[in-house]
Structures are given as structure tokens and as C-alpha cells.
Amino acid sequence: MPRTAPALHLALTLPESDLPLRHRVADALVSAIRDGRLRSGDPLPATRVLATHLAVSRGAVVAAYDELVAAGYLRARGGAGTFVAPEADRAAAAGVASHVRPTATPASGTAPRTPPLRWDLRPGRPDSSLIDPVAWNRAWRAGARPTPADNASAGPLHADLRRALAEHLRRSRGIPADPEELLVVPGVAATLHALTPALGLAGRVVAVEDPGYAEALTAFEVAGARTRAIPVDDDGLDPARLGDDVAAVYVTPAHQFPLGARMPVGRRADLLAWAERTGGLVVEDDYDGEFRYDVSPLPALRSLPGAAAHVLYVGTASKLLSPGLRVAWLLPPAHLRESLRIALEQRGLVVNEVTGAALAHFVGSGALVAHHARAARTYAARRAAVVAALARHLPGLRLLGVEAGLHLVVDLDDEVDDLALVGRLAALGVGVAPLSAYCTAYPRTGLILCYASLPESQADAAVRAITRVLDGIP
Amino acid sequence: MPRTAPALHLALTLPESDLPLRHRVADALVSAIRDGRLRSGDPLPATRVLATHLAVSRGAVVAAYDELVAAGYLRARGGAGTFVAPEADRAAAAGVASHVRPTATPASGTAPRTPPLRWDLRPGRPDSSLIDPVAWNRAWRAGARPTPADNASAGPLHADLRRALAEHLRRSRGIPADPEELLVVPGVAATLHALTPALGLAGRVVAVEDPGYAEALTAFEVAGARTRAIPVDDDGLDPARLGDDVAAVYVTPAHQFPLGARMPVGRRADLLAWAERTGGLVVEDDYDGEFRYDVSPLPALRSLPGAAAHVLYVGTASKLLSPGLRVAWLLPPAHLRESLRIALEQRGLVVNEVTGAALAHFVGSGALVAHHARAARTYAARRAAVVAALARHLPGLRLLGVEAGLHLVVDLDDEVDDLALVGRLAALGVGVAPLSAYCTAYPRTGLILCYASLPESQADAAVRAITRVLDGIP
Numbered sequence: 001m002p003r004t005a006p007a008l009h010l011a012l013t014l015p016e017s018d019l020p021l022r023h024r025v026a027d028a029l030v031s032a033i034r035d036g037r038l039r040s041g042d043p044l045p046a047t048r049v050l051a052t053h054l055a056v057s058r059g060a061v062v063a064a065y066d067e068l069v070a071a072g073y074l075r076a077r078g079g080a081g082t083f084v085a086p087e088a089d090r091a092a093a094a095g096v097a098s099h100v101r102p103t104a105t106p107a108s109g110t111a112p113r114t115p116p117l118r119w120d121l122r123p124g125r126p127d128s129s130l131i132d133p134v135a136w137n138r139a140w141r142a143g144a145r146p147t148p149a150d151n152a153s154a155g156p157l158h159a160d161l162r163r164a165l166a167e168h169l170r171r172s173r174g175i176p177a178d179p180e181e182l183l184v185v186p187g188v189a190a191t192l193h194a195l196t197p198a199l200g201l202a203g204r205v206v207a208v209e210d211p212g213y214a215e216a217l218t219a220f221e222v223a224g225a226r227t228r229a230i231p232v233d234d235d236g237l238d239p240a241r242l243g244d245d246v247a248a249v250y251v252t253p254a255h256q257f258p259l260g261a262r263m264p265v266g267r268r269a270d271l272l273a274w275a276e277r278t279g280g281l282v283v284e285d286d287y288d289g290e291f292r293y294d295v296s297p298l299p300a301l302r303s304l305p306g307a308a309a310h311v312l313y314v315g316t317a318s319k320l321l322s323p324g325l326r327v328a329w330l331l332p333p334a335h336l337r338e339s340l341r342i343a344l345e346q347r348g349l350v351v352n353e354v355t356g357a358a359l360a361h362f363v364g365s366g367a368l369v370a371h372h373a374r375a376a377r378t379y380a381a382r383r384a385a386v387v388a389a390l391a392r393h394l395p396g397l398r399l400l401g402v403e404a405g406l407h408l409v410v411d412l413d414d415e416v417d418d419l420a421l422v423g424r425l426a427a428l429g430v431g432v433a434p435l436s437a438y439c440t441a442y443p444r445t446g447l448i449l450c451y452a453s454l455p456e457s458q459a460d461a462a463v464r465a466i467t468r469v470l471d472g473i474p
Numbered sequence: 475m476p477r478t479a480p481a482l483h484l485a486l487t488l489p490e491s492d493l494p495l496r497h498r499v500a501d502a503l504v505s506a507i508r509d510g511r512l513r514s515g516d517p518l519p520a521t522r523v524l525a526t527h528l529a530v531s532r533g534a535v536v537a538a539y540d541e542l543v544a545a546g547y548l549r550a551r552g553g554a555g556t557f558v559a560p561e562a563d564r565a566a567a568a569g570v571a572s573h574v575r576p577t578a579t580p581a582s583g584t585a586p587r588t589p590p591l592r593w594d595l596r597p598g599r600p601d602s603s604l605i606d607p608v609a610w611n612r613a614w615r616a617g618a619r620p621t622p623a624d625n626a627s628a629g630p631l632h633a634d635l636r637r638a639l640a641e642h643l644r645r646s647r648g649i650p651a652d653p654e655e656l657l658v659v660p661g662v663a664a665t666l667h668a669l670t671p672a673l674g675l676a677g678r679v680v681a682v683e684d685p686g687y688a689e690a691l692t693a694f695e696v697a698g699a700r701t702r703a704i705p706v707d708d709d710g711l712d713p714a715r716l717g718d719d720v721a722a723v724y725v726t727p728a729h730q731f732p733l734g735a736r737m738p739v740g741r742r743a744d745l746l747a748w749a750e751r752t753g754g755l756v757v758e759d760d761y762d763g764e765f766r767y768d769v770s771p772l773p774a775l776r777s778l779p780g781a782a783a784h785v786l787y788v789g790t791a792s793k794l795l796s797p798g799l800r801v802a803w804l805l806p807p808a809h810l811r812e813s814l815r816i817a818l819e820q821r822g823l824v825v826n827e828v829t830g831a832a833l834a835h836f837v838g839s840g841a842l843v844a845h846h847a848r849a850a851r852t853y854a855a856r857r858a859a860v861v862a863a864l865a866r867h868l869p870g871l872r873l874l875g876v877e878a879g880l881h882l883v884v885d886l887d888d889e890v891d892d893l894a895l896v897g898r899l900a901a902l903g904v905g906v907a908p909l910s911a912y913c914t915a916y917p918r919t920g921l922i923l924c925y926a927s928l929p930e931s932q933a934d935a936a937v938r939a940i941t942r943v944l945d946g947i948p
Contacts, residue, residue, distance in 0.1 A: 067816060127623070128621060128622035128623040128625075128626060129621070129623035130623075131621050131622060131623065133621050136618065136621055136622075137615070137618050137619065139618075140614055140615070140617070140618030140828060141611070141614070141615055141618070143614070144610065144611050144613075144614030144615070144618075144832070145611065147602060147603070147605050147607050147610055148602035148605060148795065148796030148798050148799065149601070149602040149603035149605065149796075151602075151798055152602060152796075152798070186660060186800075186822070186826075187822040187824075188822070189820070189821060189822030190664070190821055190822035190823060191822075193821045193822070197696060215820070218820070219821075222671060321622065322622030322626075324622050324625055324626070324826060324827040325622065325826055325827075325828075326660075326822070326824060326825075326826040327826075342541060346663070346689070346692070347663060347664055347667045347693075348660070348661040348662070348663030348664035348665075348667065348800070349664060350661075350800060351800075352660075352798060352799055352800040352801075352826075352829055353798040353799075354614060354799075354829065354832070355826055355828065355829060358618070358828070
């Protein structure tokens with residue numbers, strides 16, 4: 001049986017190391033398990049408590065807990081919090097933390113599994129079942145038709161795909177791009193990890209949105225950039241808060257991740273003026289910029305006059321088609337293109353030939369336009385259904401980011417423990433993400449809910465399950 | 475017209491920076507171009523001369539030249555050496571070095587192209603035309619049959635591929651592996667770049683072979699490990715030269731890259747004893763271990779008793795099928811598996827679903843076994859033809875590494891400038907690689923020649939072209 005929370009009695013100290021904070025937090029926890037200060041079945045302190053205790057960001061503690069859950073040291077038990085896993089002490093005794101060699105995994109060898117979700121509304125999940133299987137299979141058949149030997153004697157890699165994507169960017173995002181200017185990359189995460197070394201950002205200040213895309217923050221930090229969290233408001237990131245010492249800023253202007261603001265034109269102009277004045281680079285992650293509802297279109301920041309010299313545009317197939325495709329595209333400023341291409345290739349960050357050719361066929365044949373139209377219609381209806389159900393069952397709830405993208409945010413008061421709510425929702429079969437997990441220096445709480453895969457007929461039932469947990473929460 | 479070599483008059487100083495040496499060398503050169511100390515058309519100093527001048531490894535200078543050739547600042551002119559490209563001064567004036575922001579590319583915007591090669595014998599080029607197009611297309615059709623939505627509801631990613639690869643490893647490399655132990659990764663280069671952070675090797679000593687795989691050295695160095703070059707002899711790396719402070723060693727025991735030694739059983743046992751004694755990790759890159767000729771099979775190091783706890787095995791489809799496939803596989807020690815998997819996933823280093831399923835079909839259907847048999851037979855005949863032609867036209871030449879793999883090395887005396895030979899060979903349409911480019915602390919010279927794609931009927935003509943350059947060279 002779990003004992004009472006040992007938060008105040010658990011004297012953790014962060015090990016001295018160059019490792020990222022979340023790894024040092026994970027190390028400290030594994031040490032405590034090894035020493036017997038934490039034993040199997042013990043509850044972990046709330047992330048906020050431990051973050052204060054260690055004087056680190058809550059995000060680092062959340063990330064450390066996630067890592068140790070995945071490695072099997074900890075177990076998340078629905079709404080009951082996080083506990084030291086059975087056998088974890090024996091595993092810890094055999095080694096040190098999960099990323100420092102030698103390392104132990106629990107004796108069972110398999111990570112604990114969470115129960116299956118009836119409604120998986122966690123962000124980043126488009127409905128891939130909307131993809132037309134006939135067009136999909138035809139595209140891959142076309143992509144695989146040339147053998148590797150044919151490809152070896154053909155022209156530059158992914159020329160067809162770059163042509164097709166240039167057309168997509170022009171039509172769908174208002175960006176005039178030459179195919180030769182585009183770089184095809186195996187996903188956004190891998191690219192972000194390479195940006196710091198590729199652009200010489202180590203030791204320099206990279207501004208990120210807070211709350212924001214945690215993987216971007218991690219990618220810059222791990223590679224040695226000095227990240228600075230900039231709070232976002234209802235209009236997204238405020239360029240006035242960017243200092244002149246910022247070398248690059250990572251932004252999501254189409255649909256701020258995760259809060260969902262669409263950055264207004266005035267701020268976009270201010271952002272470009274900042275880049276113009278300081279020489280700073282703007283990394284525009286347009287992750288779900290293809291989707292908007294009931295509002296006028298707002299082309300990508302990169303499409304504005306003068307943006308080409310300052311904005312590194314990042315697009316992806318993850319939301320448009322499927323995250324499992326692992327394809328993204330970059331439109332860098334001309335002066336960075338060649339060095340970026342070399343750095344990505346040197347790191348092996350190259351999309352394989354068949355995948356590139358298949359996507360080129362899917363885009364070039366018009367299948368992407370048809371899919372996008374179908375998906376946008378479907379997501380609009382699902383969004384309307386979930387918004388209506390929330391208004392019906394939980395009137396007065398504050399919703400953010402409903403105008404665009406694939407998810408919305410239920411804004412909660414700061415004293416609410418959204419991690420606990422997420423656990424309780426998971427126990428009811430509803431998967432959502434806690435807003436606090438995306439915060440660094442400016443804590444907020446809320447629930448991130450992706451409606452893209454929630455059929456309209458299920459919206460009411462899912463929202464009623466949410467109501468059981470949220471009712472009475474401020 | 476090029477002026478005389480400015481080697482001694484060109485006072486280059488390395489900029490202070492945390493960047494890898496080769497980037498700092500590249501910076502220094504771009505600064506010199508910007509200042510006018512180097513002008514368009516000027517010849518660059520020989521890499522050896524500049525390396526001595528700057529007190530850096532020749533490898534760093536070679537890498538810097540390569541980077542600047544690719545970025546368009548420099549131009550390689552066959553046997554005549556390397557020169558500052560036309561317009562490079564104007565481009566340099568617009569920015570700083572190619573990896574530091576802001577960066578300039580030459581006004582033309584396109585990197586200079588080398589003339590096409592009649593015989594491309596550079597290493598790492600299997601003959602992908604041996605792949606049966608029917609089996610290839612069938613595999614991709616099978617891989618694309620489930621849509622992303624089907625995959626999302628299926629079990630763990632790449633389960634079929636891991637099953638098929640476990641069988642391949644057992645049969646072809648003597649390694650007993652459970653499918654669950656294998657990690658599927660998008661290529662060796664990307665994986666090596668992630669190993670240092672994933673295994674906590676930053677600041678620790680990682681030993682590499684010298685000469686060796688330059689990308690491995692770069693990957694460890696860029697990520698903050700302290701690399702130590704260990705000279706290889708006719709038996710590959712000597713474990714007696716590994717200190718107790720070495721945290722990990724990167725080796726290619728099947729066919730040392732590039733010299734081609736097969737590490738004998740005694741050294742393999744010594745290597746494991748070292749790992750056992752010190753707790754060090756052995757990274758076994760088995761890049762072309764599937765190919766051997768006229769010699770008894772030697773299973774992978776990882777297959778030896780006791781190796782499972784110490785050896786991280788790395789296999790790849792690059793030589794077996796095609797580098798354009800971008801798929802590799804890892805069999806890590808059990809205690810590292812989970813942390814490695816998390817680190818790779820966090821960096822987005824995941825093979826897309828269709829590619830994994832297609833390769834699973836290709837391996838599982840027996841097409842890989844058939845391809846391997848056909849390729850091994852073909853390569854054996856091509857190797858015999860090129861070895862015979864070399865013996866005929868250049869008797870007395872010292873050849874290394876002919877027993878296995880896809881390439882051999884022509885060993886040359888140290889005073890020979892192999893980079894210049896490579897340039898002269900390129901002008902005759904023969905592409906080979908200079909051995910010196912793979913050396914760090916222990917310079918050697920020679921030519922690396924991959925025979926995998928050289929038809930037997932062409933061997934004599936290619937070798938006669940080589941003879942025109944090599945005749946009279948010691």
C-alpha cells in the first residue's frame with residue numbers, strides 16, 4: 001500500500017553534470033530508489049512540489065517522471081498519481097539512472113502499459129482513416145517502381161517531391177517557393193535537434209513559446225542553446241518581449257501550440273521587424289497550419305514581404321496525413337540553405353527514396369488536395385460537435401484555440417492539478433494532455449483535447465465522461 | 475590563372491569557439507576569403523601543409539575543404555588541387571562561414587559539380603541493380619497495404635521487421651536475438667549522432683579506429699565525447715591499446731573500415747575481456763559483415779559468449795541492399811535498450827511504417843536471402859576480376875582487405891599524395907577515395923576501391939586507367 005507522500009522528507013539533490021535538467025532529476029530519483037529512500041509502491045511528490053524543492057522547472061520534473069515511467073521505474077496510476085514501480089528497487093540496485101551507463105531496466109524487461117483509451121484525444125493525432133486507401137496504395141506503388149539502381153542514376157534526390165510541395169505551399173499556405181529552395185527532412189523533431197549545431201546556435205539564446213512544444217525546447221537545450229521561455233497571450237508570442245540578444249525564436253503563428261492563438265498580422269509584422277533589426281532567425285513551425293474554421297485564411301508568416309530572408313519555414317505531413325510517415329519540409333532563408341542541407345545530410349537526416357517518391361505522387365496527383373478538403377470538412381464537423389457538447393454539459397468553460405488546427409484547450413484555474421485530472425480521465429477511458437506539462441517558466445493549467453479523431457456521434461459520450469471529472473472544478 | 479601556392483604566406487588562425495575543429499578551419503578559410511587574403515582562383519595549401527600549419531589533424535582540414543567545396547566556396551579541379559571558387563569572395567563578403575549564421579552561399583546559388591565518373595569505385599556503393607525489381611515492388615506493395623489508420627491500431631511498431639531481422643541475424647551473422655531486443659533505426663549515421671547523449675558519453679573517452687569511419691568520429695566529437703584514435707594493424711584494432719579510461723570503443727571487426735582487416739578470434743576475446751574488466755561498451759558496426767570470400771565464416775563479435783552484456787551491435791541495409799533505403803538495426807545490451815529506445819524516439823529517429831513493413835516483407839519472404847546469395851556471388855567474381863587486373867598491370871602493388879566486404883585498399887608509401895592521385899584519377903573518370911582522408915592521428919596513404927558495382931568486363935579497362943596514374947608510384 002502506498003504510504004503518505006514523502007515530498008518534504010525526501011531530500012533529493014541533483015547530481016552535478018552537464019546533462020539536461022530532466023536527466024539529472026531522473027538520476028536523483030533513481031538514486032533515491034537505489035538507496036531505499038524511495039521504495040516500490042511509494043507515491044512520488046507532485047511535480048510542482050518536487051520542482052519547487054529542486055528549484056527546477058516543472059517541465060523538467062514532468063519529463064523525468066515520463067522518462068522513468070517509460071523505463072519502468074515508475075508507474076502512473078490514473079488519478080492516483082505516480083508511484084515507484086514494483087521491482088524498481090531491485091532494478092535500480094543493478095545500475096544507475098536510465099540514460100547513464102551502466103543502466104538498469106526493471107527485472108520484467110517490459111515497460112508498464114497504461115489501459116487502452118476509449119477516446120484518445122491527446123494532441124497530434126489526425127484521423128488517418130480519412131486517407132483514401134486506393135490513392136495511398138497507388139502512390140506507394142508509384143514510389144517503389146524505380147529500383148534503388150534507377151534512383152542512383154536519376155537526378156537530385158526528391159526533385160519531384162520538392163516540386164509537388166512547392167505547389168502545395170503556394171496554394172495552401174500562400175508561400176511562393178522554388179522547388180530548389182526546399183529541403184525534405186525525416187520529421188520535425190529530428191530537424192529541430194539538428195538546428196542548433198547546424199546554425200551555430202550553441203551557447204546563444206533561442207526563444208521559445210511558453211507554454212509551447214516541449215520537444216522543441218528539449219531539442220534546443222540538449223544541443224547546447226540557451227533557451228528563453230517567452231509567455232504567450234491570446235495573440236500568441238509578443239515580439240516586444242524578444243530581446244536583442246535572442247539569436248533565434250521558435251514560433252507557431254498559425255495555431256500556437258498548445259494554446260491555439262492565431263498570431264495577428266500586426267504581431268507578424270513586429271516579429272519580422274525584430275528579425276530585420278537584430279538579424280535574428282524566426283523558425284516558423286506551421287505544424288497544422290492547413291486547418292482553420294469559420295475564420296478568414298491567414299497565410300504563413302513566411303509568405304509576408306521581407307520574410308524570406310529571416311524566416312525558416314517548417315511544414316510537416318504529420319497532421320496533414322499521418323505522423324507515421326515521418327516527412328517534413330523546410331524552406332530556409334537562402335543564405336542558410338546550403339549549410340543546413342549539409343548539416344542534415346551529415347547527420348543522416350534524409351528521407352528514403354521510396355517514401356519521397358510516394359509522397360510526391362500523392363501530392364502531385366491531387367490526392368493530397370482531395371484528402372485535405374475531406375479532412376478539413378470532417379474536422380470542422382467534429383470540432384463543432386465537441387464544442388457544442390462542452391457548452392451543453394459544462395457551460396462557462398473557457399475554451400482556447402478553437403479557430404484552427406486539430407485541438408482545443410480547456411483553460412483551468414491555476415490551482416487545479418491538471419495532471420491529476422488527466423489521470424482520472426484516463427481511468428475513464430479519455431486520453432487528453434495536461435497543459436501544465438507544456439509550461440516552463442509560466443505555469444498554466446488546462447486540458448488539451450484533440451478532436452480530429454472523435455466521430456461526431458461520440459462527442460456527447462466523451463464529453464459526458466469529461467464532465468464526471470471536471471464538474472465542480474473552477 | 476592560379477598563382478603559386480600561398481601556403482607559407484597565408485597566416486590563418488583558428489577562431490576561438492566550441493565548434494568542432496573542421497568547422498573552425500572552415501571559418502578561418504572563409505575569413506581569409508572575405509579579407510582578400512585568399513582570392514577567387516587562388517590555390518589552397520595542400521591539406522597536410524595546412525594541417526601542420528594549424529596544428530590540427532589532416533582529417534579536419536580535409537573535412538573543412540569538403541564542406542567548403544559543397545558550399546561552393548572552393549572548387550576541386552581534378553589533379554590540380556583545390557582552388558577558391560569564382561565569386562567566392564563576393565559571397566564571403568556577404569556573411570561568415572557556412573555553418574555560422576548569417577551565412578553566404580556563392581552568388582550562383584549552386585555548388586560546383588565534378589565531371590561524371592565512368593567508373594565510380596568510391597566506397598559504400600553496393601550494386602543495387604542486383605535487386606530483383608519484382609520482389610522489390612511486391613515488398614513495397616505489401617508494406618503500403620495497411621493505411622496509417624490500420625497501423626495506428628496495430629501492435630508495436632516494426633514488430634514484423636524485428637522478427638524478420640532476428641532471423642537474418644541468426645542465420646547470416648550467427649547472432650541469437652529476440653525480436654523484442656532489436657531497435658530499428660533510420661540509418662547508422664543518425665544513430666551514431668544520437669549515441670553520445672543517449673548513453674551519457676559526453677566528456678568521456680570514446681575510442682575509434684584510425685584509419686576509420688570518419689562519420690563515426692565526427693558524430694561522437696560533435697556530440698561532446700572525447701574521441702581517441704587507436705591505430706589499426708593487419709588484425710584490426712588491438713584491444714591492448716584501449717586504456718581503462720575508455721568508456722566506449724567503436725569497431726568494425728568483420729571488415730575494418732577502410733583497411734579491411736578481419737579481427738581474429740583472439741583479439742575478439744581480448745576486446746570482450748577489456749569490456750568485462752572496465753565496464754566499457756563495444757559498438758560493433760557490422761556494415762558489410764554479410765560479405766566474405768574464400769575464407770571461413772566469422773560470426774559477429776556480438777555472437778560470442780558473454781558479448782551480449784557489452785556489445786552494441788549495429789547492422790544496416792545500406793550495403794546489403796541500398797544506402798537509399800536508410801534503415802539500420804541495433805542489438806544493444808539489455809540494460810541499455812530502453813534508454814536507447816527512448817533517446818532515439820525523442821530525437822525523431824524512427825523508420826516510417828511503410829518502409830519498415832516493406833523491408834519486413836522483403837526479408838520475411840526470402841527475397842533478401844536470394845538477393846544476398848546473388849550479390850555475394852557477383853561481388854566475388856568482380857573482386858576476383860579487379861584483383862587479377864591489378865596483379866596483371868601493377869604487379870607488386872600491396873592490396874589490403876580483399877577477404878571480405880565490398881572494397882579493397884591499395885596501400886601506398888607515406889610520401890605519396892593520395893589526394894592528388896584521387897584528383898588525377900577523377901580526371902580520367904575513375905572515382906576512388908583517398909585513404910589519408912580517413913586518418914586522424916596516424917597518417918597513411920592509399921586508395922580505397924569499391925568493386926561491387928564494377929562489372930567483370932570493365933575491370934581491365936578501369937585498372938588500366940588506374941595504371942596510367944599509379945605507374946611509377948611507390
